[in-house]
Amino acid sequence: MREETFSDDDVAESDLVTRRGTFRAVAFRADGHEHMALVHGRTAMREDVLVRVHSECMTGDIFGAMRCECGDQLDAALDRIVAEGSGILVYLRGHEGRGIGLVAKVRTHVLQDEQGMDTLDSATTLGLPVDIRDYSPAARILKHLRVGSVRLMSNNPDKIEALERNGIAVSARVPHLARPNPHNIGYLTAKRDRLGHDLPQVDVFTSADQPTDLPTAR
Numbered sequence: 053m054r055e056e057t058f059s060d061d062d063v064a065e066s067d068l069v070t071r072r073g074t075f076r077a078v079a080f081r082a083d084g085h086e087h088m089a090l091v092h093g094r095t096a097m098r099e100d101v102l103v104r105v106h107s108e109c110m111t112g113d114i115f116g117a118m119r120c121e122c123g124d125q126l127d128a129a130l131d132r133i134v135a136e137g138s139g140i141l142v143y144l145r146g147h148e149g150r151g152i153g154l155v156a157k158v159r160t161h162v163l164q165d166e167q168g169m170d171t172l173d174s175a176t177t178l179g180l181p182v183d184i185r186d187y188s189p190a191a192r193i194l195k196h197l198r199v200g201s202v203r204l205m206s207n208n209p210d211k212i213e214a215l216e217r218n219g220i221a222v223s224a225r226v227p228h229l230a231r232p233n234p235h236n237i238g239y240l241t242a243k244r245d246r247l248g249h250d251l252p253q254v255d256v257f258t259s260a261d262q263p264t265d266l267p268t269a270r
């Protein structure tokens with residue numbers, strides 16, 4: 053049975069002024085990883101708090117890689133939280149490559165680039181799982197922050213189910229779509245067709261009437 057709360061030793065927080073605005077930056081130690089929650093505005097004891105639970109992706113989040121949409125989603129989540137005036141971004145370490153780690157993820161990229169495999173087959177061909185992310189640290193963090201219920205920015209039904217299984221009430225899913233590009237359309241298509249993510253923008257990528265209100269890859 054995992055602990056539900058954090059000891060004082062495992063939490064530290066400060067204000068964090070960013071280009072977008074001021075957040076409360078709350079750092080956590082959990083299960084051998086260090087995570088961060090960026091809290092904007094009033095969220096404690098509130099219902100329907102706008103939340104993004106974001107899986108670490110060094111290539112996309114830090115370096116702006118266009119082969120996935122992670123960086124765009126990170127930016128869009130922070131923009132939306134600030135635009136609404138309140139919300140929380142939980143940044144989860146240990147989730148790199150859907151839990152297989154950075155070296156393994158880059159190995160999957162080699163198979164994708166050289167053999168045309170998708171994001172699932174490139175993992176299983178290496179004998180690796182497709183998704184072994186643990187969302188219990190995110191649930192513990194949201195409980196620590198005393199949110200009532202959350203509106204979750206995600207296209208992944210499994211993420212909602214995992215948070216609810218860990219005791220977080222998800223009052224709504226907020227679609228979190230990024231504009232496809234030629235480098236990530238295969239990734240998005242595999243997530244839609246094989247992982248069950250709700251990604252309607254894949255359908256219109258090749259049509260003339262592309263949506264105009266989606267964040268563009270950096």
Ligand SMILES: Nc1nc2c(ncn2[C@@H]2O[C@H](COP(=O)(O)OP(=O)(O)OP(=O)(O)O)[C@@H](O)[C@H]2O)c(=O)[nH]1
Nearest residue numbers: 107108109120147148149150157160171206207208
């Ligand atoms: N194994 C593997 N992981 C990848 C690849 N590209 C991105 N990732 C990882 O995928 C994770 C993000 O998961 P996604 O499946 O894209 O999206 P999600 O978080 O489940 O769903 P959303 O909430 O809708 O964003 C990050 O940890 C990335 O590091 C890849 O080609 N192979």
